Amino acid sequence: MKCFTGDLPRELLDRKAFTFTHGLLGHPALSLENLERVLPALPREQVFYSSGLLSESDDLDRAHVDHGNGLSLKETIETIRTSDSYIMVRAPESDASFDPLFRDLKGDVEDLMRSRGVGTQAVDSMLYLFIASPNSVTPFHIDRYSTFLMQFSGTKEVCVFPQWDERVVSADDCEAYMAGAGRRPIWRPEAEPLAARFHFKPGDALHIPFMAGHLVRNGADEVSISMSIIFNTAETMAQIKALMLNQRLRRPMGWLGMTPHLVGPDPRRDMLKASVWNSAARLAHSVGRLSGRSAR
Numbered sequence: 001m002k003c004f005t006g007d008l009p010r011e012l013l014d015r016k017a018f019t020f021t022h023g024l025l026g027h028p029a030l031s032l033e034n035l036e037r038v039l040p041a042l043p044r045e046q047v048f049y050s051s052g053l054l055s056e057s058d059d060l061d062r063a064h065v066d067h068g069n070g071l072s073l074k075e076t077i078e079t080i081r082t083s084d085s086y087i088m089v090r091a092p093e094s095d096a097s098f099d100p101l102f103r104d105l106k107g108d109v110e111d112l113m114r115s116r117g118v119g120t121q122a123v124d125s126m127l128y129l130f131i132a133s134p135n136s137v138t139p140f141h142i143d144r145y146s147t148f149l150m151q152f153s154g155t156k157e158v159c160v161f162p163q164w165d166e167r168v169v170s171a172d173d174c175e176a177y178m179a180g181a182g183r184r185p186i187w188r189p190e191a192e193p194l195a196a197r198f199h200f201k202p203g204d205a206l207h208i209p210f211m212a213g214h215l216v217r218n219g220a221d222e223v224s225i226s227m228s229i230i231f232n233t234a235e236t237m238a239q240i241k242a243l244m245l246n247q248r249l250r251r252p253m254g255w256l257g258m259t260p261h262l263v264g265p266d267p268r269r270d271m272l273k274a275s276v277w278n279s280a281a282r283l284a285h286s287v288g289r290l291s292g293r294s295a296r
Contacts, residue, residue, distance in 0.1 A: 001111055002104040004148075004205065010115040014146055014209045014236060017160040017196050022150045022205040029097045030152050030225065035131070036077060038095045039087070046094065049076045052086035052136030056215050057187035060139045077131075080223050086136045089129035092227075102127050105229045109148065119234035126231075132224045138216035140187040142169060144178060144240065145230040147208040151200045154224035158206055159195035161213040164264035167191055168213050171262050175247035178211075178240060185213065200226075210236040211264075235270075239263050242273035245280075 006020040028034060039047055049071075050063040058067065069076060069085045076085045093102035102125075109122045124145065130138075134154070149158070161168040169185040176183040191213075198206055208214050210232070218224045232240070246260040253259060263270055 001108040003101075004108045004112075008112065010112050013112055013116045013118065013207065014233065017198070017206065017208055017212065019198055019204060019206050021203055024101070024150060025152065025203050027101060027152075029092075029101050030227070034097055035129075035225075038092060038097060039077060039089060040073060042089065042092065042095065046090045046092075047073060047087070048090070049073060049085060049087045052084045052133045052218070054086070054137045054139050056137065056140045056189070058139040059184060060141045061184070063139070080131060080133055082133070084133050084136070086133070086138075087129075087131040089131075091126050092129045093127050098127065102229070105148075106231070109229060109231055113233050116233075118236075122231035122233070123237055124232055125229060128228045128230060130224070130226045130228075132218050134218060134220050134222060134224075136218045136224070140185070140213060140215040142174070142177065142185050142211050142213045143208070143230065144211075145232050146210045146236055147228050147230050148205060149200075149208060149226060149228040150205045151202050152225040152227065153202055154222035155219035156200045156224050156226070157217045157219075158198045158200055158208075159192070159215050159217075160198065160206075160208055161191065161195050163209050163212045164262060165194065168194060171246070171260075172250060174211060174263070175243045175250065178243040179247040181247065187215075210239065235267065238267075238270050238274035241277040242270040245273045245277045 003022055003024055004020060005023045008020045009018050012018050048064040049069065051067045051069045054063060054067060069083060071079065071083060076083060076087060092098045106122055106125050109125065110120060113119050113122065168188065168191045173183060173185045177185060200206065242263045246263060249260050261269055
C-alpha cells in the first residue's frame with residue numbers, strides 16, 4: 001500500500017477501532033505553506049471554522065453557526081495557535097495539490113475492502129482536513145460512513161465507542177439520524193467508560209468503524225493537523241438501507257407492540273432488509289412514473 005504502513009488487522013474493518021501507522025508525514029499537500037494557499041481558495045461551502053472551545057454535547061454540524069470565533073478565515077488561519085479555533089475542510093482534493101494523495105489513500109482503502117470481502121470500490125469517498133488550536137474539542141457524533149483518521153501535527157485523544165451499543169446511541173436515534181429525520185445522537189456522559197481511548201501523535205492512524213460514536217480532545221501544547229478519508233463499502237451501504245427501512249417500520253410496528261430487529265449483529269438480515277428497501281424504492285419509482293403518465 002502507498003499510504004498505510006504497519007500491520008493492519010484487516011479482518012477488523014468496520015468491526016472494531018484499531019490503530020496503525022501512515023507514511024505521509026512531510027507530504028507537501030499538508031505543509032502549512034500549502035494549507036495557507038489552499039484554504040482561502042476553496043469554495044466557502046467546503047471550509048467551516050468555529051471556536052474550538054466546544055463541549056462534548058455540542059452539535060458539530062452547527063458549530064460554525066452556533067459557536068463562531070468572531071474572526072475571518074484568514075485571521076483564523078494566522079492565529080490558529082492562540083485563537084482557540086477549529087477549522088474543518090470538506091473535500092480538499094478538489095485542489096490539485098491534494099488529488100494524488102486522495103487517489104493513493106482511496107487505493108489503500110479499496111485494498112483493505114477486498115481483503116475483508118466487502119466490495120472493490122470505495123463508495124462516496126472523500127477527504128476531510130482538520131486544523132485545531134490546542135485544547136480544542138470535537139463533540140461526540142456518529143458518521144454515515146467509515147473513517148481512517150491520520151495525524152500530522154500535534155497530539156490528541158480520540159475516544160471511540162462500540163458500534164450498535166444502545167448504551168451509547170439508541171437504535172431509534174441511529175435510524176433517525178441515517179434517515180435524516182432531524183434528530184442527532186445526544187452525548188451521554190455515563191457512556192464514556194465504554195470508550196476505547198487512543199492517544200494520537202504524528203504518524204499515527206486510526207480506523208473508526210461505520211456508525212461508531214466518537215469524540216476528540218486535542219493536546220494542550222500544539223496545533224493539531226489531521227486528515228481523514230471517509231467511504232462506504234458494500235456492507236455499510238446495505239446497513240444504511242437497513243437502518244432507513246427500520247426507521248420507516250418502527251412506528252407501525254410499535255402500534256403492534258413490536259420493534260424491528262437491530263441493524264449490525266446479523267449481516268445476512270441487513271442484506272435482506274437492503275433488498276426489501278431496494279424493491280420498495282423501485283416500486284415507488286414505477287408507481288410515480290405511472291402516475292405521471294396518467295396525469296397527462
